[in-house]
Amino acid sequence: xxxxxxxxxxxxxxxxxxxxxxxxxxxxxxxxxxxxxxxxxxxxxxxxxxxxxxxxxxxxxxxxxxxxxxxxxxxxxxxxxxxxxxxxxxxxxxxxxxxxxxxxxxxxxxxxxxxxxxxxxxxxxxxxxxxxxxxxxxxxxxxxxxxxxxxxxxxxxxxxxxxxxxxxxxxxxxxxxxxxxxxxxxxxxxxxxxxxxxxxxxxxxxxxxxxxxxxxxxxxxxxxxxxxxxxxxxxxxxxxxxxxxxxxxxxxxxxxxxxxxxxxxxxxxxxxx
Numbered sequence: 001x002x003x004x005x006x007x008x009x010x011x012x013x014x015x016x017x018x019x020x021x022x023x024x025x026x027x028x029x030x031x032x033x034x035x036x037x038x039x040x041x042x043x044x045x046x047x048x049x050x051x052x053x054x055x056x057x058x059x060x061x062x063x064x065x066x067x068x069x070x071x072x073x074x075x076x077x078x079x080x081x082x083x084x085x086x087x088x089x090x091x092x093x094x095x096x097x098x099x100x101x102x103x104x105x106x107x108x109x110x111x112x113x114x115x116x117x118x119x120x121x122x123x124x125x126x127x128x129x130x131x132x133x134x135x136x137x138x139x140x141x142x143x144x145x146x147x148x149x150x151x152x153x154x155x156x157x158x159x160x161x162x163x164x165x166x167x168x169x170x171x172x173x174x175x176x177x178x179x180x181x182x183x184x185x186x187x188x189x190x191x192x193x194x195x196x197x198x199x200x201x202x203x204x205x206x207x208x209x210x211x212x213x214x215x216x217x218x219x220x221x222x223x224x225x226x227x228x229x230x231x232x233x234x235x236x237x238x239x240x241x242x243x244x245x246x247x248x249x250x251x252x253x254x255x256x257x258x259x260x261x262x263x264x265x266x267x268x269x270x271x272x273x
Contacts, residue, residue: 004069004123007065007067010066011066011070012078018059019081019089020089021054022056022086023090024093025053026052028051064181064185072247073239073240074117077259080236080263081110083106083232083270101269105265109269112262115258119258127247133242137179137238141172142210144172145169163226164230167214169214170215170234176242180201180204237259
């Protein structure tokens with residue numbers, strides 16, 4: 001039996017790693033638009049950005065171990081820590097100021113995440129999910145994008161609504177990655193070849209590439225104060241919702257309240273940034 005405390009550390013570590021990766025990419029992003037001589041500054045910024053990119057793609061490794069002894073609902077909820085770590089690393093690396101609202105919201109967020117873990121029933125593993133349920137939730141974000149693209153073409157769709165839809169789809173797919181890792185664990189054991197025999201690794205690749213594309217569109221057409229809450233909120237809500245539908249996670253009132261509190265904290269923090 002994989003130790004629960006080690007899975008909790010893996011989930012926390014994953015949030016720290018992806019948050020540091022995002023901040024490093026933000027710090028190094030000028031190299032993508034660099035004009036002039038590619039000097040030492042160019043090389044330094046490029047190295048910083050690539051380091052951030054590598055850290056972002058290590059997330060699946062951390063979540064693989066986090067899901068060994070935690071349900072996908074709890075691991076999904078713990079993605080809220082990304083905001084706390086992002087704020088910390090932004091202050092440390094980018095020298096951004098942390099507001100009192102951000103600090104208070106982060107403390108509340110950590111408290112709700114603690115409650116989600118404490119109130120979780122004993123973990124007994126997960127049976128393989130129904131592929132039809134997984135496929136339905138996988139296709140839903142793409143259906144949202146298709147509907148919005150159709151509405152933009154034939155109806156008067158506000159630019160902000162367009163951006164929010166893409167942010168929601170990106171957040172849902174990023175949260176869905178947790179579900180795919182859990183589905184692989186439940187369906188294929190520990191053999192690499194058995195993993196490749198399921199559709200989940202290929203869904204993972206498509207979802208990862210889709211998140212990158214959808215985020216660029218959301219950021220290009222909307223304000224961060226609007227897209228941020230939707231993006232982070234869906235990252236947490238989507239895997240929690242799927243966990244109840246696909247893995248028969250038991251309903252625990254205190255845990256459901258903690259999930260709601262986490263999403264509320266995320267929306268409040270992001271909307272004021």
